[in-house]
Amino acid sequence: MRDFIFHNPVKIYFGKGQARHIAQEVERVEGAVLVVYGGGSIKRNGAYDDVMAALAGTGRKIIELPGVTPNPRLDKALEGVRLVKEHGVGLILAVGGGSVIDCAKFISLGSGIGDDEDLWDDYIETGKPAPEGLIPVGVVLTTAATGSEMGDAAVLTNWERNRKLGYTSFPLMPRFSVLDPSYLMTLPAEQTVYGFEDMFCHTCEQYFSYPVDDNLSDEIAEGIQRHILRSWRACLADPKDYEARSNAMWDSTLALNRIISRGKEEDWVTHGIEHALSAYTDIAHGAGLAVVHPHWMAYVYLVNDEVTARFARWAVDVWGVTPTGKTDRTVAEEGIDRYVDFLRRVGAPLTLSEAGVPDDPASLDKYADHAGEAGGSFVQIHRDDARAILEACKEPVSF
Secondary structure, three states, rough: OOOOOOOOOOEEEOOOHHHHHHHHHHOOOOEEEEOOOOOOHHOOOOOOHHHHHHHHHHHHEEEEEEOOOOOEHHHHHHHHHHHHHHHHEEEEEEOOOHHHHHHHHHHHHHHOOOOOOHHHHHHHOOOOOOOOOOEEEEEEEEEEOOHHHHHHHHEEEEHOOOOOEEEEEEHHHOOOEEEEEHHHOOHEEEEEEHHHHHHHHHHHHHHHHOOOOOOOOHHHHHHHHHHHHHHHHHHHHHOOOOOHHHHHHHHHHHHHOOHHHHHOOOHHHHHHHHHHHHHHHOOOOOHHHHHHHHHHHHHOOOHHHHHHHHHHHHHHHHOOOOOOOOOOOHHHHHHHHHHHHHHHHHHHOOOOOOOHHHOHHHHHHHHHHHHHEEEEOOOOOOOHHHHHHHHOOOOOOOO
């Protein structure tokens, strides 16, 4: 394993009725509370009522910022920054899924930078570290997908420029997160599928990277992946299964709280290419990942024997492929095939056209230009590599 530092200060309140703890967290800060959320789902699943009940006894001024969209936008984050400064906000409370949480993180960042600095140009485009002492973010999670509730990463879209970028900096860590699985019971089937694909892909972005020695981080990642698949099947079989939803929520959190990336390079190419798709088409993030991820695998799995062996190990340990009498290449291909077949059976798109994404040459060029130097661990993916992966996304992966 490589050398690393690990520090995750996020307090988790897990289980039914945990929103009641919001009141004691509010007591730790001064000022008003900005409640950030999306559409009407939090009023249908009970989260909104629970949050407002918890806040009612605090005596604090409550400001609401509704309307955060999937693939959250820069203009909404800047609207939140204005509210923070206007009302003397001391806590930003995100009530929703990953998009809402990420928007809240950028509101926090935008409220803490200098008056002569620009949130997008000076921080998101450059990756400049966030300053310390930001207004804290609290979370009431209502989906299982991104892991943003216990992580330092966030993603924002600048729709005017057709740019969607990830940003990572430790001060963006939430102070606390409420994880009540009962809020997941009303999630539509499609959103459930895309959430599981997101968390599964998160584990793979960390697992499929150097080093590929015998390390604990990879063992944990395989266990999380197997459990994600079990939870996925259980939630689709019975969407009201509280135990299945509980596991899904914790799967999501552990997939990206940085524990399985310790000692690893990480990859994140699939996410980089998907961000290009949604920057232009506003596709659901999980849908884009379902299309791109298997094609990235098919592009890199034969780069060298060590990488092929890693894919073969994954095929055996996660997908149950029998390796006896087979080459690593054959085992790896069977594993990728099982992944693609699973996505097909749960109703995820496997091609750009199935996802409603234009796949004409001019569009593919735009997406590839956005992906640019996508990075990578096993293989450094440059603009032309991204273009080749996107071209392959016109058909399902098959061997």
